[in-house]
Structures are given as structure tokens and as C-alpha cells.
Amino acid sequence: MPSAGQKHASEARRRPTMRAVAERAGVSTSTASLVFSGRGPVAAATAERVRAAAADLGFSGPDPLASSLRRGRVGTVAVVVEGPLRYAFRDPFALGVLDGLxxxxxxxxRTMLLVAQHPEEPERAVDQLATQAVDAAVFPLCGIADNPLVDHLGARGVPVVGSGAPVDPRVSHVRTDEEAGIALTTRHLLDLGHTRLGHVAMPLSPGVRTATAGLQDVETAGYPDARDRARGFLALAGAHAPVVQTADLTVEAGEEAGRLLLAVPADVRPTAVVCQADLLAAGVMRAAAALGLRVPEDLSVTGFDGVDLPWLDETLTTVVQPGVEKGRALGRLVRRVLDGEQVGDEPFPTSLRVGTTTAAPPG
Incomplete structure (x- = not known):
């Protein structure tokens, strides 16, 4: 049996409630609530009595979480980013998307709750989100096609918005046509007269290393965006065109992939390389320079995203999909879902920007 002192200490640690304030002030709970909300007429003397009671009890105001739950909204949207969050903050395209969102x-x-999801252990994010109250969830940077978070969020009735993944009818997308996008740069190179094209892909599946990839790797890829860009390239360049997938989306990974493609005899070496991201294209250009190849005189290089790379000496020929505007489009879709609208997938346009990194093949 707890002593009177122990009971008093327990009550002191407990957060005072609006009801306790109302009882201390001798008013109804609804009147006390009106004083704190400022949304109704309350006599000045009564309001002063309520504030004095609140001060005596150490009551600073209504519990915002409890109030939000009563309204059916908590004001927080989960933003799921695959991999360590630091990777997203190093990718200029990802930064643009998050900025717009x-x-x-x-x-x-509404506020954003950033959730890191490990690509090789995606179920860990379920445990992380299970303790969080959120109004909606967004997958802004694509990711794996089959994500266990969708079942978890669906069971809770939380709407989900994505940018191509997860692939599930319960997810509404702001969708880039990846195959048509990569076709813009691939067709541009073919029109310039290139017949030997190589391809540097983002990781096709979780946990891969930088290495050559075949048709089987493309068709069984876990990442829909990388898969579809590779499909779009191969459809135009030919099924036997060399493809290298990278371990991650960095300049260093692009350089490693570039060496695999370019450190071969000149008569079989690609005269143009189509990359799935601008950072990878910058790495391929670095590899070309190390091998004594000039861009674009000896080698043409293209990217994807259209991000600002001020440290690159050349203006990259690339597929432009403005990251900030894509983030805004995702945010608008979230707002519509939370307003109760029935929404479907929305297309996101891309365009070709011809820079100084492409030219006719040598000779």
C-alpha cells in the first residue's frame, strides 16, 4: 500500500489536465478549454481565475498530441528515405526533392518525420514507425518495389504517396516515365551517329557491388526506376550493349563503373556512355580523363536529373526532371489525400538538355 507521500509524489509527476484546472477554477471543462483556445467569449474575471488555477497546477496548455488525435490528425507526415539519411543530404537531386516536399x-x-529505411533490412523501419502517429507517408526518392511498410501503413489506414515505388495499388504516385526519359539521351546519341553505346546504371537491387550487369539482372531488379531506365536504354541501344550497375549513387561509384566500361581496347570501347544519374556521369568523365580520353571529342557522356554541378567543367547533356518541383508535386498530392480526395497516379514530365558533353563519334 503506497504511503500518502508516495501517492502525492506520483500525482505531482503526472501531467495536470484541463479538467483539474477547471475544477480548481470552479468552471466547466469546456469553459477552461475556451480560455486556452481563445475561440469563445469568456468573462475576463473567469478567464483570469482559470489562468491562475493553471499556474497553481503547473498546467501549460492542452496536450497537442491528445488534441490532434481527437481531431483525427497529428500534423506529421512520415518521409521514408532508403539508406542512411546522410546519403540523401549528399545527393543534390534528393535534396531538391526534400526541399520542395x-x-x-x-x-x-504539417511537419516531416524523416525515417531511414535500410535497403537490406527494410522491415526494421516498421518497428520504428509503429510507435509514431502520422497522417500520411511519402516515399520521395523511389526505392524497392516490394516494401513491408505498405502493409503496416495500410493496416493503420495511413495513406501512402510515392515517386514510382513501392509498387502497390494502395500507393499513389508522382510518376516519371523512366523509359521515355532515358530514351531522350540515348536517341540523341544515336542521332549524332554513335553505334557503340555503354550504360551506367544506379544499383538495380539492394546490396549489389559495382559490376557488369546482364538482361537477367535488369529484369529481376528490385528498384523499378533503375530497371526501367536500363530497359529504355537497351530497347534503343540493343540488347547486347554493355551495362554496368553501381554500388551506390556517388561520383566515386560512377568513376569505378566508367573504368570497367572504358579500360578496354579502342575498337570495342563505347564512344558514348548513357548514365542514369548526373553524379554517375561526373564519375564517368573523371574515369575518362584518367584514361586520357577527352569529352566530348573521344567520348560522349550523358546524365539524368539535371542537377546543378558547378564544379564540373562541362555542361552535362542530361535528362531534366526538376527535383524541387517534383517534391512540390508530391507534397500537393499528400495534401489532396489528406483533404479526402480520391487520387491516382500523376505524370511528371522530363526534357532533354543538350550541353557540351556530347558530340559526333570520333572519326
């Missing part, structure tokens, strides 16, 4: 959600009075 944050702008739109902030305008709606």
Missing part, C-alpha cells in the same frame, strides 16, 4: 507540407501546417 518540405515547402509544400510547411504551407499546409
Amino acid at each position: 518540405a515547402e509544400e507540407l510547411d504551407a499546409a501546417g
Whole structure:
């Protein structure tokens, strides 16, 4: 049996409630609530009595989480990023998407809860989100096609928005046509007269290393965006065109892939390389320079995303999909879902920007 002192200490640690304030002030709970909300007429003397009671009890105001739950909203949107969060903050395209998404959600009075999901242990994110109250979830940077978070969020009735993945009818997407996008640069090179094209892909599946990839790797890929870009390239360049998939989305990985493609005899070496990301293209250009190849005189290189790379000496020929605007589009879709609209997939346009890294093949 707890002593009177122990009971008092326990009550002191407990957060005071609006009801306790109302009882201390001698008013109804609804009247006390009106004082704190400022949304109704309350006599000045009564309001002062309520504030004095709150001060005596150490009551600072209504519990925002409890209030949000009563309204059916907590004001928080989960933003799921695959891999360590630091990787997203090093990728200029990812930064643009997150920036645009944050702008739109902030305008709606909502906050972002960033959730890192390990690509090889995606189920760990389920445990992380299980303790969080969220109104919606966004997968802004694509990711794995089959994600265990969808079942978890679906069971909770949390709407989900993505940018191509997870692949599930319960997810509404702002969708880039990846095959058509990569076709813009591939066709550009073919029109310039190139017949030997190589391809540097983002990771096709979780846990891969930088290495050559075949048709089987493409067709069984776990990442829909990388798979579809590779499909779009091969459809135009030919099924036997060399493909190298990278271990991650960095300049260093692009350089390693570039060496695999280019450190071969000149008569079989590609005269043009189509890359799935601008950072990978920058790495291929670094590998070309190390091998004594000039861009674009000896080798043409293209990217994807259209990000600003001020440290690159050349203007990259690339597929432009503005990251900030894509993030805004995702944010607008989230807002519509939370407003109760029935939404479907929305297309996101791409365009070709011809820079100084492509030219006719040598000779």
C-alpha cells in the first residue's frame, strides 16, 4: 500500500489536465478549454481565475498530441528515405526533392518525420514507425518495389504517396516515365551517329557491388526506376550493349563503373556512355580523363536529373526532371489525400538538355 507521500509524489509527476484546472477554477471543462483556445467569449474575471488555477497546477496548455488525435490528425507526415539519411543530404537531386516536399507540407501546417529505411533490412523501419502517429507517408526518392511498410501503413489506414515505388495499388504516385526519359539521351546519341553505346546504371537491387550487369539482372531488379531506365536504354541501344550497375549513387561509384566500361581496347570501347544519374556521369568523365580520353571529342557522356554541378567543367547533356518541383508535386498530392480526395497516379514530365558533353563519334 503506497504511503500518502508516495501517492502525492506520483500525482505531482503526472501531467495536470484541463479538467483539474477547471475544477480548481470552479468552471466547466469546456469553459477552461475556451480560455486556452481563445475561440469563445469568456468573462475576463473567469478567464483570469482559470489562468491562475493553471499556474497553481503547473498546467501549460492542452496536450497537442491528445488534441490532434481527437481531431483525427497529428500534423506529421512520415518521409521514408532508403539508406542512411546522410546519403540523401549528399545527393543534390534528393535534396531538391526534400526541399520542395518540405515547402509544400510547411504551407499546409504539417511537419516531416524523416525515417531511414535500410535497403537490406527494410522491415526494421516498421518497428520504428509503429510507435509514431502520422497522417500520411511519402516515399520521395523511389526505392524497392516490394516494401513491408505498405502493409503496416495500410493496416493503420495511413495513406501512402510515392515517386514510382513501392509498387502497390494502395500507393499513389508522382510518376516519371523512366523509359521515355532515358530514351531522350540515348536517341540523341544515336542521332549524332554513335553505334557503340555503354550504360551506367544506379544499383538495380539492394546490396549489389559495382559490376557488369546482364538482361537477367535488369529484369529481376528490385528498384523499378533503375530497371526501367536500363530497359529504355537497351530497347534503343540493343540488347547486347554493355551495362554496368553501381554500388551506390556517388561520383566515386560512377568513376569505378566508367573504368570497367572504358579500360578496354579502342575498337570495342563505347564512344558514348548513357548514365542514369548526373553524379554517375561526373564519375564517368573523371574515369575518362584518367584514361586520357577527352569529352566530348573521344567520348560522349550523358546524365539524368539535371542537377546543378558547378564544379564540373562541362555542361552535362542530361535528362531534366526538376527535383524541387517534383517534391512540390508530391507534397500537393499528400495534401489532396489528406483533404479526402480520391487520387491516382500523376505524370511528371522530363526534357532533354543538350550541353557540351556530347558530340559526333570520333572519326
